[in-house]
Amino acid sequence: MMEQQAARKQKSTTQVSKEVEVSSDVYAQSFRLIEDLQSVGINMSDIKKLQEAGLVTIGGILQCSTRDLLAIKGMSEARIEKIKEAAKKLDCRGSAFKTGNEIKERRKNVLKITTGSNALDKILGGGIETASITELFGEFRTGKTQLSHTLCVTSQLSYSMKGGQGKVVYLDTEGNFRPERIEAIADRFGLDADQTLDNIIICRAFSHEEQMEIVKPIAALLADVDQGPFRLLIVDSIIALFRVEFSGRGELAERQQKLGQHLSQLVRLAEEFNIAVVVVNQCMADPGAMSMFGKDK
Numbered sequence: 001m002m003e004q005q006a007a008r009k010q011k012s013t014t015q016v017s018k019e020v021e022v023s024s025d026v027y028a029q030s031f032r033l034i035e036d037l038q039s040v041g042i043n044m045s046d047i048k049k050l051q052e053a054g055l056v057t058i059g060g061i062l063q064c065s066t067r068d069l070l071a072i073k074g075m076s077e078a079r080i081e082k083i084k085e086a087a088k089k090l091d092c093r094g095s096a097f098k099t100g101n102e103i104k105e106r107r108k109n110v111l112k113i114t115t116g117s118n119a120l121d122k123i124l125g126g127g128i129e130t131a132s133i134t135e136l137f138g139e140f141r142t143g144k145t146q147l148s149h150t151l152c153v154t155s156q157l158s159y160s161m162k163g164g165q166g167k168v169v170y171l172d173t174e175g176n177f178r179p180e181r182i183e184a185i186a187d188r189f190g191l192d193a194d195q196t197l198d199n200i201i202i203c204r205a206f207s208h209e210e211q212m213e214i215v216k217p218i219a220a221l222l223a224d225v226d227q228g229p230f231r232l233l234i235v236d237s238i239i240a241l242f243r244v245e246f247s248g249r250g251e252l253a254e255r256q257q258k259l260g261q262h263l264s265q266l267v268r269l270a271e272e273f274n275i276a277v278v279v280v281n282q283c284m285a286d287p288g289a290m291s292m293f294g295k296d297k
């Protein structure tokens with residue numbers, strides 16, 4: 001087992017930018033791949049079924065409810081119980097009860113990624129944190145997408161430059177990703193523009209369902225140590241597609257419930273992979289003022 005871990009660590013040393021040789025110890029240790037279940041008595045055909053359903057890590061299985069796992073073809077309740085028991089044995093999160101000092105120790109792995117602005121970093125206590133979600137909210141054209149682009153670059157900077165030495169996933173729901181902005185920002189930080197763009201994986205979603213479903217393939221990508229380490233996931237914007245597809249106050253409760261599920265998916269990714277998740281949320285001071293058909297739309 002130790003050898004496997006060591007091999008994984010070795011493999012995950014990636015050249016992220018020309019300036020930085022990335023060693024991803026912390027990244028590779030924060031999760032375990034589903035294949036490891038073999039070592040605790042789960043057969044490969046069951047593991048394949050879980051993988052086909054988009055589950056890639058032990059943490060991913062433990063976070064799934066039995067109801068969700070039952071929906072996977074060929075899974076029975078008894079089998080799921082066995083898999084969950086096996087997964088618990090390999091769970092690298094340890095006991096559910098932790099002392100304050102244990103949490104303190106764990107939080108030493110949390111990185112703070114610069115926003116490129118000293119003043120903003122100061123407000124944030126150093127920068128955007130990994131292992132948690134940061135929301136960028138503001139009215140239209142207030143710079144949320146611009147800041148997201150800057151973070152795509154700064155998360156690739158070396159630790160000594162207050163970066164995260166990692167790659168980026170950009171979940172684009174509005175078609176606002178602009179490579180030319182990345183090139184200009186990379187230039188500001190002295191990074192190679194081509195390489196910087198190579199380290200950003202963009203996925204485009206066109207419906208709220210697609211936006212939620214794409215989280216599983218994103219988890220698979222984050223768990224792929226040959227691709228990583230990843231340090232940042234941007235969702236720009238978290239709410240636009242939900243706004244289009246759920247209209248009026250009548251559907252507000254359902255929309256909020258779905259959005260809550262989506263956010264909890266993202267929190268899991270942030271904690272499991274020790275990445276910073278940044279969600280962009282456009283808001284307005286007076287929703288009624290933007291309405292074309294009356295105040296309660």
Ligand SMILES: Nc1ncnc2c1ncn2[C@@H]1O[C@H](COP(=O)(O)OP(=O)(O)OP(=O)(O)O)[C@@H](O)[C@H]1O
Pocket residue numbers: 138139140141142143144145146147282
């Ligand atoms: N190179 C640049 N340098 C500085 N500002 C820029 C640059 N390119 C665009 N801008 C401006 O930055 C402003 C903010 O745009 P941005 O797209 O980030 O807003 P946003 O908050 O994402 O808006 P929305 O909610 O509509 O998506 C715009 O007014 C845009 O013209």
Ligand SMILES: [Mg+2]
Pocket residue numbers: 144145146176236
């Ligand atoms: Mg925007």
